[in-house]
Amino acid sequence: xxxxxxxxxxxxxxxxxxxxxxxxxxxxxxxxxxxxxxxxxxxxxxxxxxxxxxxxxxxxxxxxxxxxxxxxxxxxxxxxxxxxxxxxxxxxxxxxxxxxxxxxxxxxxxxxxxxxxxxxxxxxxxxxxxxxxxxxxxxxxxxxxxxxxxxxxxxxxxxxxxxxxxxxxxxxxxxxxxxxxxxxxxxxxxxxxxxxxxxxxxxxxxxxxxxxxxxxxxxxxxxxxxxxxxxxxxxxxxxxxxxxxxxxxxxxxxxxxxxxxxxxxxxxxxxxxxxxxxxxxxxxxxxxxxxxxxxxxxxxxxxxxxxxxxxxxxxxxxxxxx
Numbered sequence: 001x002x003x004x005x006x007x008x009x010x011x012x013x014x015x016x017x018x019x020x021x022x023x024x025x026x027x028x029x030x031x032x033x034x035x036x037x038x039x040x041x042x043x044x045x046x047x048x049x050x051x052x053x054x055x056x057x058x059x060x061x062x063x064x065x066x067x068x069x070x071x072x073x074x075x076x077x078x079x080x081x082x083x084x085x086x087x088x089x090x091x092x093x094x095x096x097x098x099x100x101x102x103x104x105x106x107x108x109x110x111x112x113x114x115x116x117x118x119x120x121x122x123x124x125x126x127x128x129x130x131x132x133x134x135x136x137x138x139x140x141x142x143x144x145x146x147x148x149x150x151x152x153x154x155x156x157x158x159x160x161x162x163x164x165x166x167x168x169x170x171x172x173x174x175x176x177x178x179x180x181x182x183x184x185x186x187x188x189x190x191x192x193x194x195x196x197x198x199x200x201x202x203x204x205x206x207x208x209x210x211x212x213x214x215x216x217x218x219x220x221x222x223x224x225x226x227x228x229x230x231x232x233x234x235x236x237x238x239x240x241x242x243x244x245x246x247x248x249x250x251x252x253x254x255x256x257x258x259x260x261x262x263x264x265x266x267x268x269x270x271x272x273x274x275x276x277x278x279x280x281x282x283x284x285x286x287x288x289x290x291x292x293x294x295x296x297x298x299x300x301x302x303x304x305x306x307x308x309x310x311x312x313x314x315x316x317x318x319x320x321x322x
Contacts, residue, residue: 015193035081047316054316064302068124071117074098078270079118079176082109089288103294106277107284112291116298119272120139123302125184127254130191135246143238143319156200164197173265187266191253202245206238213237240317248253248310251303258299274299 048054067074077100084173092103092112100111116311143249145156175190178180212232219233261275269276274295281292 004182004317006217009147010200023117044317048312051312051316053308054312057305057312060301060305061309063187064124064305067117071121074243075100075111075114075117077111077114079114080270081111086107087111089284090289090292091288092290104288104290106280106291107288110281112277112294115272115277116274116295119274119295120298120301120302122267123254123273123274123299126187127306129188131246131250131255133188133192134249135242136197137192139203139239141195141196142242143230143235144194144205145200146238147226148232149208153204157204160197160200163194164201168194169259171174172239172256172260173263176260176265182266182268182272184267187208187257189218191256195253198249199242199245200256203238203242206241207234210234210238227312232246237274244310246313246315247313248307251306251310253299254299257301 002148030049061086075098087101087105087109089107090109092104096102098113099115103112103116104111106115122139136179141156141160145153171194172190175193176186179186211231216229216233219229224233257266258273258275258278261268261273262279266275267273277295278292278299281288282294
């Protein structure tokens with residue numbers, strides 16, 4: 001009679017020798033669980049941190065914000081104090097860093113450097129608040145049109161088409177002419193009235209794409225309300241293109257304010273604006289170009305910084321551009 005116990009022992013030993021150790025499987029699974037998957041925003045931030053253009057533009061913008069909030073840290077000269085006797089169109093003293101005569105004087109004897117520093121506040125305020133206003137208004141209307149569709153989309157889209165058909169600067173001039181005194185908040189209101197259409201179109205397209213996703217269908221099937229679906233599921237996944245457009249447009253609104261002030265339809269004295277100084281400097285550009293070049297250069301640098309930031313954010317949020 002054969003020895004059954006010995007045969008079973010031999011077979012089990014062979015199986016144990018062939019089978020892989022069972023301890024490695026949990027280890028691999030735990031290793032996979034420990035790996036963290038970055039979200040869209042986390043992946044975008046990771047990409048932004050490795051872009052020199054993002055850091056250059058961010059440093060410039062932080063500096064501009066500090067100048068706008070604390071202009072007294074950079075100059076002690078009064079930007080409205082003119083001395084026609086001693087400082088009429090005085091030439092720049094490029095070696096006198098941060099002094100009133102660093103950029104020279106304008107035709108009213110005022111320090112151009114001091115006016116460039118103090119003019120930063122009006123431009124930054126106009127750019128930031130106009131961008132915030134058009135993003136809220138255009139983003140809300142675009143989200144409603146894209147999510148509900150039907151007659152809601154038709155009505156909002158026709159309103160957008162009407163406003164989009166109006167020339168931006170011309171319409172803003174008409175609005176500003178209705179006010180006798182044009183202060184910063186008046187210019188913000190005029191620019192915001194006609195500047196929200198692009199944001200609305202971009203947001204509408206993004207929401208239409210996002211609402212067709214599986215997670216929105218699942219949330220609706222589980223009984224989630226419209227408000228919850230819009231603000232918890234659709235908006236976080238559709239807002240990236242809106243942020244990109246708003247960041248790039250911010251520099252455009254600063255340019256629009258300077259253009260209106262240059263034409264005499266934007267900010268006016270006693271408000272200090274780069275557009276006003278550019279307008280006055282253009283009258284003496286042949287013999288005294290410094291009266292025009294320094295405020296125009298500051299305006300160009302600010303717009304350039306916002307455009308660089310917008311390009312960096314766009315490249316980081318759009319995987320197709322990587």
